[in-house]
Each structure stands twice: as C-alpha cells, then as structure tokens.
Amino acid sequence: MGENLHEIWLKDALVFLFAAGVLVPLMRRVGIPSVLGFLLAGLALGPFGMGALAERWPLLEHLTFADPVAAEPFAELGVLFLLFLLGTELSFEKLWSLRRMVFGAGGLQAMASVIAITAIVALVGAESHAALAIGLALALSSTAIVMQTLTEEKRAAGPVGRAALSVLLFQDMLVAPILILIGFLAQGQEANLFGALLEALVQGGVAVAVILLFGRFVLKDAFRMAARAGGRDFLMGLTLLVIVGGAVFTAAAGLSLALGAFLAGLLLGETEFKHQAEVDLEPFKGLLLGLFFMTVGIGLDLATIWSELGLVVAGLVMLLAVKAIIATVACRAFGVAAGHAIETAFLLAPASEFAFVVVTTATAVNVLDAPTATLVTGIAGLSMLLTPAMAHFGRRLAASVDKRAAGEAVAETFPDLRGHVVIAGFGRVGRTIARILDAEDADIVALERNPVIVARERKAGRKVYLGDASRPEILAQAGVAGASMFIVTVDDAKDAAAMVHAVRRMRSDLPVLARAQDAEHASLLYEAEAEFVIPDAVEAGLQLAGRALAEFGYSNEVLKDRIAVERSVEYQRAAAPPA
Structure with missing residues (x-):
C-alpha cells in the first residue's frame, strides 16, 4: 500500500x-x-x-x-510565498497610507458584491439562504491569480497593483465572518450570530497583534542569530518557519492563511534580511504557485459545465459584469483614477478559490444541494480561468479611457506658449531634467501617462498634463509649435520612437533630445530623426569603467581621455542605422 x-x-x-x-x-x-x-x-x-x-x-x-488532492497543501504554500513576498515590498507606512482603500474600497466592493449577487440569484428562484451562500461564495476575488498576473507584468507595485492589493486584503479579513455566517444559515434564527462575529473579530485582532509584537521584538534578533550560526540553510529554515507560522497563527484565529503570510513578509521587509529571503524563495514561489493554478484547473468538471452550458455562461457573464461595475465604482469613490479603476475592476471581477471552500461548507450543512454546488463551482472556476483575458481587456479599455481623459486634460494648457521645453515622460528622469532646467528659469510643459504622477506634480505647481505625446492633437495643445526643445524620457522604445516621429511631422526644425535604454533603442530613435540620444546602458557602463580605471590607479587625465574615446565610439555605433 x-x-x-x-x-x-x-x-x-x-x-x-x-x-x-x-x-x-x-x-x-x-x-x-x-x-x-x-x-x-x-x-x-x-x-x-x-x-x-x-x-x-x-x-x-x-x-x-x-491524486490531485495530495498536491493541495503544496499548492497552498505557493500562495503563502506570493503573499509573503508582496509583504516584503511594502512597509507599515505604505500599508497605513492604503487604509482608506483597504477599508473603504475593499469594504464597499465586498458588501455591494454580496448584496447584488444574492439579489440576482434570489430573483431567478433560489431560496434566500442558498442565494446568500452563493453571494458570499462569489463576491471575493483570487489574491493568488490577480497578484501573480500583476507580478508577471511587473505592475504589482504600481497604482493598479496597490488598488487591487488593498481590496484583496480586506477580502482576506472576511474569511472567518463568511464561514461563520454559512454555519449560522443552517442553524436558523435562534443562533447568536452577533456574538460569534464579535468573538471572531477579537480573536483575529489578538492574532494580528501577537504577530506584530513578535516581528517588532523577536524577528530581527532571531534572523541575526541564524546568520551568525552560518549558512543560508538556517536562514531559509527560519524564513519558512516565519511564513508558515504566521499563516497557521492567523488561520487558527479564524482569518485567512494568506493574511498571516502577508504580515510575516511585511515584518521581514523592515529588516536587513529582506533581499536574501526574496532571492531564496522566488524559484519555489513560481513552481508552487504553478501547482496552485493547476489544482484550480484540475477542479473544473467539464462534463457538468457542458451539460448546463447555457446556465453556466449566463451566470458567468452576470458575475463578471456585476463585480466589474461594483469594483469600478468602489475604486473611483476612493480616489483611484478612472483608467486604473477600470483595470483593477476587471482583475477583481472573477471569483476566488475561496468560493470552493464556501460551497463545500454550505453543501455540508445542507444550505446548498449538490447540483447547485457543482454549477457554482463551475462558474467560479471558469471565471478564474478567464482572469488573464479579463486583465488584458481591462487594460485596453483603461487605455482608451485614459486617452479620452488626456485630450480633455491637455485642452487646459496654452498652445500659444513660446520658447518653452516639452518633456514627454515625467518619471524620475523627466523630473531630474526639470529640476536642472528650473535653475535656468526655463518654462516647462510635461506630458505623462500616469495619472498619479500628473496629480502629484500638478499639486506641486508643475505644468504636467495627462497625455500621450505620440498623438499630434496632444502635442499641439502642449504648444510644440512654439517650443524651443522636445525631450523624450519614456522607457518603451516603440512609444519613444512614435513620439519622435509625431514631433518631426509637426516641426522638422525642433531640437529633439531623447533617452534610450541601450544602443538598439538609440538606433530606433535616431532612425525616427531624434537629434541627440543618451543610451542609459552605455553611460552606466562608461561610469563603471571609469571607476574601475580609477581603482587601478590611472590619473584623471588618462581616465577622461579613455572614457571620451570610448563614449565617441559607442555614440557613433548608436547613431548608425540598424543592420
């Protein structure tokens, strides 16, 4: 055996x-x-x-x-690693800054989704307790799938990532109340629901407080002791203990496993061992998360879905539409820009793996019958399968909304300006250029596609507008006709080349300076008729080489000559047409 x-x-x-x-x-x-x-x-x-x-x-x-069931504990570990690593990227200050989004947008999205889904299911003939169980099962979203999708796209730390994480954190706090409520649906009205929820709230609060105190007063010393003992294996063992221990502790208090892992990551992120833990766990996280996603796919009963295809498709469309609308309204109500709110909403519209837990619990206490439970899990599983497609569609819809908003925003500027500098892209590089030009009293108009940056810089008094600098009408409103210079700082090579092309069609005489990531990117910009291009990678290499020569003892004169020769060669190579 x-x-x-x-x-x-x-x-x-x-x-x-x-x-x-x-x-x-x-x-x-x-x-x-x-x-x-x-x-x-x-x-x-x-x-x-x-x-x-x-x-x-x-x-x-x-x-x-x-035996797919045997893989589930390992799959759950992948989710814990993901939440732990997300926690290390945040700090308590950043988390505190998200409190309005967590409790405001998260609370509004969850409560409104439960009410709306419950009402729709009741309208199509379901008994009230069963309708509420289905509403509770489908209202939440998958932390693992949403955050891994954003992580793959390197946008987990951006505005959409922060908004999605805020809502998902609140949903993780609802695990215990939802399971308690499912149990009380089977017991009838005599049960003391308020008392049980209050007890769960106290237990959860105590568990979080204990984890935070442990992190503040014990965690750093424990890691230093393991480091002094020598070997990455001790640090890895302690890291795993912290992740799993935090998860088990919050689960024992009625909260989700994921919340405990997230708090553990938040605490370790405050120490000097953060980067070591991230490097050690990253490969395991990817494999174990893959196993988790596979277990979700394994659970989809295609035969049952096919036999009730019309009902499943109708339920799926209803679920995605209702949750997307509610999440958009919730994010907008708490200050998220329109495009980011739409993109976040499409990510949050599918159901969560927690739906399977709720449905299983509701079936065990006879709140749901077996055929209904199979349909609900089929709808939940298919919606999760559609998450990447929903993310892609939401991103495209958000882009079109931002373009319309950009046209309206730039219309507020002064197209009759003369002698000013237009900067396309107002990230770190664009802001650095602006600060230096400020010393010479230059008049600057900046175009940026990130609404958060635009809002912040406008509040600081900058002439920064939401807009795509590859569109002629946006350039016209930014006053390119009278500008003295146009500077491109955006990362994307194709976007940067499109901006240079657009400017050249309007002004063949305008000096166009651009920043490139490497020589290949620089060649594209020169081909688009940029006048002068600075490749980041080339300059970084020259600076490091200069430092290396200095360490070897070369004089400043020799060092400058050698770097100047190499710079000339590299810039000529970048300016040469692509082979």
Missing part, C-alpha cells in the same frame, strides 16, 4: 514537472501567460480532462494526475 502511494506521488510529480518545464513554456512561446498556461495544463491533465479518457486509452494514465 505504502509503495503504491509512493508510486502515485512520484508519477504525479513527474506530470507536474512536465507541465511546468515543457507545456507552460511552450504556451508562453505562443503568447499565453503562465497563469493561464498552468490553469489550462491542470484542466487538460486532470480527472475531468484527459483523465476521463484513461479508461478507453490506458496510456493516458501516465500523463494525468492520479
């Missing part, structure tokens, strides 16, 4: 590694995001996919999961 179980585990491990090392990379080659790739792999290799055909073709048994 033990040997048979060992063989099952070994075979399932090989199937997972085949998916992670072969199938998902192949899907990435054709443009499928890794999150969706793992979901599809789980769907294909699970008992409702190729596994259902194993009786007819026994060979398929070797290519499918024999």
